[in-house]
Amino acid sequence: xxxxxxxxxxxxxxxxxxxxxxxxxxxxxxxxxxxxxxxxxxxxxxxxxxxxxxxxxxxxxxxxxxxxxxxxxxxxxxxxxxxxxxxxxxxxxxxxxxxxxxxxxxxxxxxxxxxxxxxxxxxxxxxxxxxxxxxxxxxxxxxxxxxxxxxxxxxxxxxxxxxxxxxxxxxxxxxxxxxxxxxxxxxxxxxxxxxxxxxxxxxxxxxxxxxxxxxxxxxxxxxxxxxxxxxxxxxxxxxxxxxxxxxxxxxxxxxxxxxxxxxxxxxxxxxxxxxxxxxxxxxxxxxxxxxxxxxxxxxxxxxxxxxxxxxxxxxxxxxxxxxxxxxxxxxxxxxxxxxxxxxxxxxxxxxxxxxxxxxxxxxxxxxxxxxxxxxxxxxxxxxxxxxxxxxxxxxxxxxxxxxxxxxxx
Ligand SMILES: [Zn+2]
Numbered sequence: 001x002x003x004x005x006x007x008x009x010x011x012x013x014x015x016x017x018x019x020x021x022x023x024x025x026x027x028x029x030x031x032x033x034x035x036x037x038x039x040x041x042x043x044x045x046x047x048x049x050x051x052x053x054x055x056x057x058x059x060x061x062x063x064x065x066x067x068x069x070x071x072x073x074x075x076x077x078x079x080x081x082x083x084x085x086x087x088x089x090x091x092x093x094x095x096x097x098x099x100x101x102x103x104x105x106x107x108x109x110x111x112x113x114x115x116x117x118x119x120x121x122x123x124x125x126x127x128x129x130x131x132x133x134x135x136x137x138x139x140x141x142x143x144x145x146x147x148x149x150x151x152x153x154x155x156x157x158x159x160x161x162x163x164x165x166x167x168x169x170x171x172x173x174x175x176x177x178x179x180x181x182x183x184x185x186x187x188x189x190x191x192x193x194x195x196x197x198x199x200x201x202x203x204x205x206x207x208x209x210x211x212x213x214x215x216x217x218x219x220x221x222x223x224x225x226x227x228x229x230x231x232x233x234x235x236x237x238x239x240x241x242x243x244x245x246x247x248x249x250x251x252x253x254x255x256x257x258x259x260x261x262x263x264x265x266x267x268x269x270x271x272x273x274x275x276x277x278x279x280x281x282x283x284x285x286x287x288x289x290x291x292x293x294x295x296x297x298x299x300x301x302x303x304x305x306x307x308x309x310x311x312x313x314x315x316x317x318x319x320x321x322x323x324x325x326x327x328x329x330x331x332x333x334x335x336x337x338x339x340x341x342x343x344x345x346x347x348x349x350x351x352x353x354x355x356x357x358x359x360x361x362x363x364x365x366x367x368x369x370x371x372x373x374x375x376x377x378x379x380x381x382x383x384x385x386x387x388x389x390x391x392x393x394x395x396x397x398x399x400x401x402x403x404x405x406x407x408x409x
Contacts, residue, residue, distance in 0.1 A: 002180040008150065011171045014133060014160070015142040023138055024112075024160060024168070027074040031112045032103045034059055034071070034082040039100055042090050059083055075136045077120075078112040111161035121158055123149070133170055135160070143170065150176050164250025183318040184276050187379050191271055192279035192371040194330070195303050196364050204368035208271055217259065225252045264306045272313035279375030280307055281330060281367075282323035282398055315395025322375035323398040334359060335369035 016024055041057040059079040063071045071079065089100040103109065114121070114136055124132040124140065132140040135158065153174035161169050192204040201210040228249050235242040271278060311321040324330065332344045339356035343349065350363050378397055382389050390400045 003177045004180045006176055006178050007156075008153065008174045008176050009171055010147065010149065010174070011169050012133070012146065013144045014168045014170045015144075016138065016168055017142075020138050020141055021168075023074070024162065026070075027078055027112050027137075027160075028108055028110055028162075029105075030071055030074045031078055031082050032105065032108055034062070034079045035086060036102050037062060038083055038086040039090070039102060042086060043099060056087075073137075075112070075114050075138075077114045077117070077136060081113045081115070110163075111159055113157055113159045115157045116155040121155060133158075135170075141170070149174065152177060163254055164247070165254050166247045166250070167254075181316065181318040184320075185383065187276045187376060189275045190277045190279060190372050190375055190379075191275040192368045192375060194281065194364050194367040194371060195283065201303060201306070202364040202368055204365070204372045206365075208267065210267070215260075215263065218256065221252065221256050221259075225249070225256065228252060260302055261305075264302055264309055268306060268309040268313050272310060272317065272319065275319070277320050277322055277375060277379055278310055278314060279322045279324055279371040280310075281328075281371060282326050311395045320379070320391065320395055320397045322378050323396055324371050324374045324378070325399045328370075328374055330367045330370040330374070331363065333366075333370050334361065335366050335373065 038057060038059070045057075059071070059076070059082070062068050086100070093100045120134075120136050122134040123143070123145070124134055125145075126132070131143050131145045133143040134140055149172075153176045156173045156175055158173070159171040161171070163169065190204075191208065193208070194202045196202055200212060200215070201208070203209055228245070232242070232245045232249055235245055307321065314321050329340055332340050332342055334341060334354040334357060336359040337354060337357040339354055341352065341355060344352055344363065352361050352363070353359070354361065378389060378399075382391065382397055388400055389397060391397045
């Protein structure tokens with residue numbers, strides 16, 4: 001069977017000593033400095049040359065200037081990566097007529113990425129309770145190796161980060177050879193999810209409905225967070241109390257994020273293992289949040305994040321997440337006879353009887369049934385080579401967007 005290269009990212013807690021912490025903080029600062037200066041150069045040269053070409057200033061150029069000698073203290077590869085970041089951000093933003101933002105010190109990005117070249121980065125094992133990660137400039141940093149590195153994995157780069165609660169982590173990105181996953185061709189079991197404000201998420205099988213009480217801990221922690229944030233706002237910026245309180249607030253944020261991710265990972269794991277394909281509606285969550293002013297609830301239950309987790313877990317098994325087009329009338333259509341009942345548009349209609357065939361429908365269950373039917377329709381069309389559909393590298397099957405359709409024809 002064919003082997004394919006896959007990227008695996010493993011994150012480990014690290015415990016830098018006091019001097020190493022200072023150097024890490026300096027590196028964050030130098031990366032921000034480099035980003036701002038390189039961006040400035042790019043914007044200036046872009047204006048002069050009218051966007052046709054740009055002068056590609058390198059970090060080395062800034063390092064040569066005597067008053068910038070502080071840049072030599074930190075990892076050179078971290079600074080080199082900032083140049084790539086700036087270039088990437090510029091080509092993306094300039095194309096849209098926008099400019100990337102300068103970084104402010106106050107909300108500094110607390111991470112930097114360095115590359116693995118000539119064994120400059122190594123995991124060093126002394127004994128089970130004593131492991132180190134050798135990093136450029138920092139040398140040996142204590143690391144907790146809670147899991148093993150896959151056999152034959154090749155280290156590509158490492159991201160060092162500090163979380164809002166003041167913990168340090170190293171994310172190690174490896175290239176691993178794996179057997180190619182064969183795509184699933186028979187879709188016997190298809191699940192579908194519909195999104196609903198009242199019960200949050202409803203599933204066609206009924207086994208994976210998520211109700212408000214399933215995530216009620218979230219509200220509780222939010223209240224606690226609000227209290228601590230209020231406290232922080234009364235403290236003097238930059239003071240010792242402020243710093244400690246900021247870490248406390250950060251720790252609550254992290255706890256909420258961790259619990260939510262655990263919950264969504266477990267749920268998506270079960271669903272991806274059990275079904276051959278999963279259907280969701282291709283709704284623009286951001287637009288919906290604004291239009292209906294449900295911003296907070298949408299953010300809370302993480303439906304978008306759930307779809308993301310689901311997509312890559314399905315893909316790993318050769319399965320697909322089907323995003324059914326937003327203009328498919330999943331709510332208004334009778335899943336039995338396909339009659340369209342526009343009266344169901346009103347959000348207050350929870351149950352209805354089909355005027356055509358007399359079937360009694362629960363609003364959400366009917367929508368789920370329709371999404372499931374449409375997903376099976378997509379999967380069959382895809383199997384028959386329908387070119388109006390697209391399967392993304394993320395494992396999402398959907399209708400091609402109109403501008404892509406034109407380009408392809
Ligand atoms: Zn009907």
